[in-house]
Amino acid sequence: MISTANITMQFGAKPLFENVSVKFTGGNRYGLIGANGSGKSTFMKILGGELEPSGGQVMLEPNVRLGKLRQDQFAYEEFSVLNTVIMGHEELWKVHAERDRIYSLPEMSEEDGMKVAELETEFAEMDGYTAESRAGELLLGLGIPLDQHNGPMSEIAPGWKLRVLLAQALFSDPEVLLLDEPTNHLDINTIRWLEGVLTSRNSTMIIISHDRHFLNSVCTHMADLDFCELRLFPGNYDEYxxxxxxxxxxxxxxxxxxxxxxxxxxxxxxxxxxxxxxxxxxxxxxxxxxxIQLDEVKPSSRVSPFIRFEQHKKLHRQAVILDRVSQGYDGVPLFKNLSLQIEAGERVAIIGPNGIGKTTLLRTLVGEAPPMAGTVKWAESADVGYFAQEHGDDFKDDYNLFDWMSQWTQGGEQLVRGTLGRMLFSNDDIAKSVKVISGGEQGRMLFGKLILQKANVMVMDEPTNHLDMESIEALNLALDNYPGTLIFVSHDREFVSSLATRIIELSADGVTDFSGTYEDYLREIGVAS
Structure with a gap:
């Protein structure tokens, strides 16, 4: 279907990867994995024709259509949502646009009439008359409500624009489909829907994702970009x-x-x-x-932080009680009369569609947003550590890494340096300003803070965002071994499945409180896990 011959990509003196020759064959779904900075997105852009390699070439078999998840959210602002999706099938869209142009003419010539007749035939052959209904089904599956389908893209919120672009990539149903982080900005239920859509298709797919459950569910092969080379392996992520x-x-x-x-x-x-x-x-x-020849053991680009969370003081009985809490914005409630009691040692996953109020609930719990009504009462000995989804406030002051981390301990220089080292920051890094570090590095800094704080309750909002696979797995293991109380929001299925002992789902119909694992919960509501 699609292959490469001796692809090399070089920025500066050192190549990202070199002489990559690989063939992605028909009907297989490849998970493209590798450490942050290994060149996954660059390789994907080369495959999609958006970037010229330093050397080598990409070969696509004749008459094979290639579709891709576009990343520019604001490229379609003047188009309707439905038309943006239909544009994923370029040939169909060209026929659609030319047909509409001719029909909009004040007068149609004989030549125009003959041309539009040809276009109608092509349009029918490409199943154009069902295009809007098929596009609409995809949009509904991705959570875009019907009343927004005919409106302009400019009225869609930024995170949701990416869902429209995902629908665009899926609509084309091409022979080769390139998906770079398709689960970004999706909630856990929509990710499960997407898994079903992708596994039902016959396209050759190349997918970049940091979601382990998604890779295990969807992929038939792994393509590992490491040691500056790409290796293919049959099987899903865990098997690889x-x-x-x-x-x-x-x-x-x-x-x-x-x-x-x-x-x-x-x-x-x-x-x-x-x-x-x-x-x-x-x-x-x-x-x-x-x-006697020793085999070469190449140094991997993969490195894992060492994360271990402890608690200063064990919490007994209840951690927090919510009594008839209502919360929202501008007087409009997101949830009303919510009463909960979370016991010490529980691991509570809060799930639900985007925009339903999960982050708002966490902010209410930690006191960042006072409730509109009701009370939040923490145990007297509760010491709460908070990991927010947006980190801007945590790094608003221009500290270097060492000084920022020093705020959270009286333990002295060696403890701070040791914590930074375990979070993968070298001695050269620690003088850098927190203003210039990446999202993944910010996450590791906040984990360092929580390690030093030794809180007996941790409230975490999407802690796996911006992390590479190694950091996600290290965090997962650390929280699995954490003896305190954990309340968290995550769209990462593996993360939720392996940690949660209780599920709280927020929905338009209200709140569901289930004691048990996520798999138990899915069985309870009749959904195949």
Whole structure:
């Protein structure tokens, strides 16, 4: 379907990747994975023709249509939402636009009449008469309400524009589909819908995602960009990681055995090379040493932070009680008369569609937004650590990394440096301003803060946003081992499934409070997990 020959991409002295030759074959769905900065999005742009490589070429089989998830949210502001989706099928849109142009003429010539008749035939062959209903179904699946379908893109909120662009990519139903982070800005239920859509299609897909459950559910193969090269592997993400870890361990184990053999032979050579009676044997063993080749174990670009959350003081019984809490904006409530009691040690996942009030509920819990009605009462010994979804306020002052982290402890310089090191910041990094670090680096800084605070309750709003896979897995493991109370919002299915002991779902119909895991909850509401 689509292949590359000797693709190299170089920015400055060091290549991102070099001489990548790979073939993505028909009907397979490839998860393109690799550490942040390894070049995944760059490689995807090269495949989609948006970027010229430093060397090599991309080859698409003749008459194969390529579709991609576009990233420019504001490119279609003057078009209607429905038309933006239909534009995903470029040939159909050209026929649609020319047909509309001719019909809008004050007078139609004979030539125009013949042309429009041809266009009508083409339009029908491309199933153009059902285009609006098919586009509408995709928009509804992605949570765009019917009353917005005929309105302009300029009236759609920024995060939701990306959903329209995702519908655009899906609408074309091309032979090759490129999706860069398709689950961004989607809630957990919409991600589950998208998994079903993608697995029902026959397109060859190349997908970048940091959502492990999504990759496991959708992908038939992994394409791993590491060591400046791309390697394909049959299987989903978990299967690939298991096999890759085992292969690396085997390589290291074989090298260790070879090194022991070399050392043993070297000892004999050193001891007997000057002994006339043993000289022949020493020479033979020296030749054996020359023949032993150690396998190259390339340094991986993947690095994991070391995260471990502890609590200063154990909390007993209730952590927090909400009594008939109502909250919203400008007098319009997002939720009303919400009463909850969260016990110490519980791990509560708050889920629901975007815009329903999940972040507002967390901000109400931590006191950032006083409730419109009702009360929030924390236990006297509750010490709450908060990880907000937006980090602007956390980094508004122009500290360097060392001084910023020093605010959260009296433990001295070594403790601060050690915490920064475990969050993957080198000695050269710590003098950098917090104003210039990336979203993922901000996240790791906030994890460092929570490590130092040792709170017995943690409230976390989408903590996996902007993180690479290694950081997500390290955070997941740390929270699994955290002895305190956890209240969190996340769209990451694996994260919710592995951590939550209680599910609170906010919806337009009200609040559902379920005691049990996310898988138990899906079974309870009759949804296949």
């Amino acid at each position: 990681m298991t096999a890759a870890t085992q292969a690396r361990e085997r390589l290291l184990s074989d090298n260790a055995k070879k090194k022991a053999q070399i050392a043993e032979l070297q000892t004999f050579v050193s001891r007997f090379s000057a002994n006339a009676s043993k000289a022949k044997q020493a020479t033979s063993r020296a030749k054996q040493i020359d023949k």
